[in-house]
Amino acid sequence: MTSNKHIIHMDQDAFFVSVEVRKDSSLIGKPVIIGGISDRGVVASCSYEARKFGVHAAMSSRMAKMLCPHAIFVKGNMDAYSEASFEITEILKSRVPLIEKASIDEHYIDMTGMDRFHGTLQYAHELRQTVIKETGLPISFGLSVNKTVSKMATNECKPNGELNVEQFEVQDFLNPLSIRKIPGLGEKTFVKLSDMGIKKIHTLTQIHPDQMNSILGKNGLSLLQKAKGIDNSPVIPYQEQKSIGTQCTFKADTIDVDTINNLITSMVMDLAFDLRQKKKLTACITVTIRYANFEDVTKQATISYTSLDSVLILKAKELFRQVYQKRMLLRLVGVRLSNLVTGHEQIDLYSESQEQYSLYQALDKIRNRFGDKAIKLASTLNIDL
Template sequence: MSAEKQIIHMDQDAFFVSVEVKKDSSLVGKPVIIGGSSDRGVVASCSYEARKFGVHSAMSSRMAKMLCPHAIFIRGNMDEYSKASHEITDILKDRVPLIEKASIDEHYIDMTGMDRFHSTEKYAHELRALVMRETGLPISFGLSVNKTVSKMATNECKPNGELNIIQPEVQNFLNPLSIRKIPGLGEKTFVKLSDMGIKKIYTLAQVHPEQMNFLLGKSGLSLLQKARGIDNSPVIPYSEQKSIGTQCTFNADSINIEMINNLLVAQVMDVAFQLREKKKLTACVTVTIRYANFETETRQMAIGYTSLDTVLIAAAKDLFKKMYNRRMLLRLVGVRLSNLVSGFEQIDLYSESQEQYSLVQALDKIRRRFGQDAVTRAAVMDIKL
């Protein structure tokens, strides 16, 4: 008989805001919004004090100002948030058997079987205390029998909380909650189920599987399982090597720097689109070059978590410029994005203009409809390899 799963979900409390509060204690207890303050800006994160006024992430800054006119807007710094995220991951990964970095500010930890040596709840408490002591940042955790319930437990005890939901208590914990609380349940599904009178998890859990399949297909069956406290998805081991990349070998060795830079742009646009389609962010860009004599060089750069072409193109070009200084013919160039985490919705809105973000969204929409090569930059259209 296999041991009952013990899954910890650790989540930073208003992460971006917490980093800013750590730098400036005068922000404690105030409604703080991370994001552009212009009417075209977007809220990337906000403090719990701002949330009391109805402000939430992805809301327009204009609406946020209307709801909370006395809020303090901070443009934000993704490099600082990324650094803090890496520090937290480093603290956790050396002290647990299996960890998944689910996003820039949350981790899943599989402690199954370890309770033979140590109370999992006590160990989670000690880990949480260690993170807060070492980083000065608040964090909460939920502990339960799978990823879905542990995440929902965390959400219920935030901010600055701890909650352990053991197997016999799972359904009682879930039943009174709104179906909105189920991870992955989108707005359209919420409206559809609400219109049918299904607003609480208790009601959803009673629906027959055939009816859910008819209403929402496979996603409906998955939703039903979650409402019943069932989730068999594994904790996926965290690895800095998780990556998306591409490379190109030239038909003839080349020293045409303009052409190679244009190729880099095309390659970055290709992998960045793949990144966004997977709803991922990257914190590391790697460029590889191979000379005509087959000697290969690789250089990488740590960046703030992002998936925007402009940031990634600039990093790739900078790496190539620093690396290629021998004036020898090249036969290959490649780009790889690594250290990936989920977090498309936390894209670096506040360091890039809203216009840039909107442009990326529009271009991606065209690519999905007409193919990945449907749009590109003019400079890369006539590349001859």
Template sequence: MDQDAFFVSVEIRKNSSLKNKPVIIGGTSDRGVVTSCSYEARKFGVHSAMPSRMAKMLCPHAIFVKGNMDDYTKASQEITSIVAEKAPLFEKASIDEHYIDLTGMERYFGSMKFAQGLRHYIMKETGLPISFGLSVNKTVSKMATNESKPGGEREVCPASVQSFLNPLSIKKIPGLGSATYVKLSEMGVRYIHKLIKIPPEMMLKVMGQPGLTLWQKANGVDLSPIVPYREQKSIGTQSTFAADSMDITAIKELLAAMVTNLAYELRQSCKLSACITVTIRYANFETVTKQASIPYTSLDHVLINKAKELFDTVYNRRMLLRLVGVKLSHLVGGCEQIDLYSTSEKRYNLYQVMDKIRNRYGGDAVKLASSLI
């Protein structure tokens, strides 16, 4: 099951005037990229990961929306909670995609009937469009989903798997990248019915194990199991600067603001972190990371101080920076306990009041003063 243009759908749910219009989620600066786009925008050649500048040229009348990851995360959690309640076994493959094992359902409701009911229930409860493909394994069901989008459903029975796959472009095979497509195209292979005629021994010799796996997928073979959904073990964020910078003071304040948002997210989900990682990317695209273990915490000042220490350690070359990021990992469930030897009760009370304000007026209602300069 896969959401249709998920980020755009969430924005339309908030603002119905965007419906049936070319909408692009992403930055509008020259360095911005397209995160997602509506099907109306895709008709003009716009796609995700495309530079925003190019998207504007292709679709000048498109409506750009900056996007809000908090909203998308909450919407994703809405859908996952429904799937967890209704489905016997599922895997959350991404923020907008779930694999569901319906083995045995044919004895009761019927697998197709169950999947249809679940799809309609999700749309009714969330107001978000979703498509699904039902078949023998992950690969075929995902391809069936993609062929049924937007707002569709498709069943590919075992007997019709190959006839469904054969006319499709090899681009439709999940996991096939652009370099592999070029290589196969040079061999005269652009469609699945051509790919399956290549002996598997040759695919193994020419492309190694990935080539053999690709040949198996083209033949409708995928033995990968459903991996049950597991709780999130890390959260993070990063920011690419509008212009490469060496303003260390400003970068540290940005880092502090990012940590503040992550700490709030931790407290909202009643989690604590025991590891913090800081990432920087120089103007020459060299990326460096540094992490440190910390006592379990969700407190802003503890995490901010450690993030700044890590930044001082990792930034050891006098070069312009392009990006900075921070990640909190080794998450466990739990709430902060007051430590009278290190943190005052007043500071704890302050965090509680700040969180109440955010809960009522939004995550951006309270910010560090230094981040506003």
């Protein structure tokens, strides 16, 4: 029923928290919550100590504080988490034949065929130890015959664990687990199946495919396959990042256009700095706003490849003017740069871009030496939204 593959699923343990702990060892063993501390904030990640109190990702910060009043809140730093993620990906992809980056903190590795040269379980163990040693970050892995079972194995052995589920063990491993453990099974589906008395994977496997199809359609048939340990989805090769972006949810809904424009300037400057650090250029810029009624509106434009602040800021502000039409209160603004390529600015010797690029190089040196917040435009100071 299952294919004879060797798929490793590697997942960082409470990744954002682990990165913060690496920077500040005083957080070790404490209930740590990554996310905004205002009532509008949301939990992005939390330590296992905080999870014991019922705190989980996507929970409101207000509820998290009620459940765990002594928790330590950390605002979080996506740049630091992205850098740590890149660090781990580079270690893994240099040592395995085929890797898929499934998210910022998890990877699938296809070792099929390599078992002739390596004992796959031993190799996965050594790979995990290499990541821990070189990054100082905890990581767990599951090894099995496909992506679904390997991911479920990882989830069962976290934190800081290893679990190998052989082909003949797959159904025995899955049967006693809650259907909630099946990847991709959402809350509504869980409630619907639970109301029918289907709470364990073993029970789910006894349901006829026609009945599953009538209950949940194609999604039901997919869940039934996963419950039986069947998943033919391939490991998709890792591809280089194609976009970078940032967004800001305001403390209170606002209509202060001048301040929002200054915020956009600051956001674009940070993104452009990131581009130049990675030796990248962008050919597409997107601005997104969210009204107070949660309606999202997006506008994008194709531009000549660039990493210059001035070009990107001008275009971002133009897009904001185009996208903000209703004059309603705004809740969020975001900027994304996409169609990224590796390269340097093509400077026109007869234009001002050479002067600008020289200026940005000087500013970048200051940021690299004293931190990315060391120098800013005066208009972007004291933004409080």
